[in-house]
Amino acid sequence: MYSKDDMILWSMIGAMVVDVGRLEVLAFSPESLFKIFRKSSQLGINVFKENYKDVLEIIDELKDGVEKEKIKNLFGDFKTLRDLKSGVEKEKNLMEINGIKMSTYFCSDYPQKLRECKIPPFVLYYKGKPLENNLLIDSISIVGTRNPEDDKINQFTEEIVKNLKEKVELKYNISGLALGCDTIGHKITMKYGVRNIAILGQGLATEIYPKENQSLSKEILENEGTLLSELPPSLNVRGIYLLGRNRLQAYLTEELLVLEAGNKGGTITTIKTAFSEKRKVYIRNIKKNQTMFTLKNISKLTFISCYSDMEIIKILTGKPATLFTFQFS
Incomplete structure (x- = not known):
């Protein structure tokens, strides 16, 4: 349901950083992002391709607060999503040039240990074995x-x-x-x-x-x-x-x-x-x-x-x- 390109996109969103005073923090709560990812996967809804109204129904299951509003704004900001999607090709090119492979949450070789944990990575990028x-x-x-x-x-x-x-x-x-x-x-x-x-x-x-x-x-x-x-x-x-x-x-x-x-x-x-x-x-x-x-x-x-x-x-x-x-x- 989520393609490998979509999973790279999830990993890009999960890695977004903002400055808070002198500190850098993740732009979005990893727990909240994973909840949306898991729920949308269960429902067969691709949040990057579905109608925004359908995506909002999933986001609305999050606890009310600043985090929920930030995520709503992200998926409602089509320009930001387009810019992120355009960056997927850059990441794929770097993978090819540098001999980097990937295993997504849905791949058979993705460690079961990670699936069972609180905040699993969307993607594991790796070099070597x-x-x-x-x-x-x-x-x-x-x-x-x-x-x-x-x-x-x-x-x-x-x-x-x-x-x-x-x-x-x-x-x-x-x-x-x-x-x-x-x-x-x-x-x-x-x-x-x-x-x-x-x-x-x-x-x-x-x-x-x-x-x-x-x-x-x-x-x-x-x-x-x-x-x-x-x-x-x-x-x-x-x-x-x-x-x-x-x-x-x-x-x-x-x-x-x-x-x-x-x-x-x-x-x-x-x-x-x-x-x-x-x-x-x-x-x-x-x-x-x-x-x-x-x-x-x-x-x-x-x-x-x-x-x-x-x-x-x-x-x-x-x-x-x-x-x-x-x-x-």
Whole structure:
């Protein structure tokens, strides 16, 4: 019902940004856009081609407020929609030039994990190997601060990855190509033959951010990995896009390993998303991570210091191995 061109258009609308004072925010609520997309798909209505009156009936199901009015104005502004539609060809040309492929919400290779989440991407743009859905169940997402302070972080990560590879046949590491903990995770997992998915906060036809990891991005592709983004290929990196990228790390993985983090930053966004999606979250037991106790809605945390902690928890609970336990208050 929605063509691939239509899905690119949805991804373009979802990535629209406006300035609010000194901040950049998404022009439209991702939750509201997805509700309209899902409802129109169920009804067989293409909002880009149907009568505006029919589209309004779908929009009217949203809660009254500023967001609803903004979306009404968007779909009533035919010039803006025409301009957006004209940009679809540009994105398709960039895909062809840069070897970028795509998987839409309706494609058979689109991860079921994403369909089941709160705000699935309309499109996954990627370079390298397509995602193998049957392997995502054996995945981990290694994340953390861009500026880790503990000098034993590499040793700890290598011990965990080595054991996960040997004992549970870890297939994927899913991270964000950021400096610091992300980079450590990418490099060590590749060392042990684990494929990497790097989720970026930019379009895949733009220069890799951060520039220090351009060579790492090539290494990921050379080792049967994947560069992934929900953003149209032409879009440059933005802070708001990096925050959106963080949620996808938690959506795609089974387990999240936090090497080091404070009480601010993108890692916290990833952790909170992981909680909401009932993922297993593992937090390394160092003093820097004790700020995790202040996270909202968490009343119990268990930190780990080594891989054997997993096995102890499994024996005590009789449940599948987890490095971290939590409960909602």
